[in-house]
Amino acid sequence: MLVRFVKMEFHPEHIAEFIALFDGVKEKIRAVEGCEFLELLQGTEASNIFFTHSYWEDAQALEAYRHSALFKTTWAKTKPLFNAKPEAWSVEKFVSLP
Structure with a gap:
């Protein structure tokens, strides 16, 4: 399993817009084949x-x-709202506690 973290920093006046955007696509992302959480x-x-x-x-x-259309359209709408370059990390679980 791959664990992914993406850090995004927004212009304060765009926070509500981003939250609304995320709310509109979160279930579609969760439904993507291979997305587990x-x-x-x-x-x-x-x-x-x-x-x-x-x-993942x-x-x-x-x-x-x-590389999907869902990502490309979502990212195109999100990118102009940033006030800093986003950062992303992909990691593998090393130890998991119950």
Whole structure:
């Protein structure tokens, strides 16, 4: 399983727009083949910083999503709202506690 974190920092005036956008696509992303989990996290000290946290069957499933029309249209709408370059990390679970 691949775990993916994407850090996104938004212009404060665009936070509500981003949340509405995410709310409109989250179930579609969760329904993508190979996506096993998706959540949105918001910073506690900087409310304009968000993270997506997702689980993917494998790297190929994530790459297939990243090349999909759903990703491309969602990213095209999200990108202009950023006030910093997004950062992404893909990791494998090393130890998991029950």
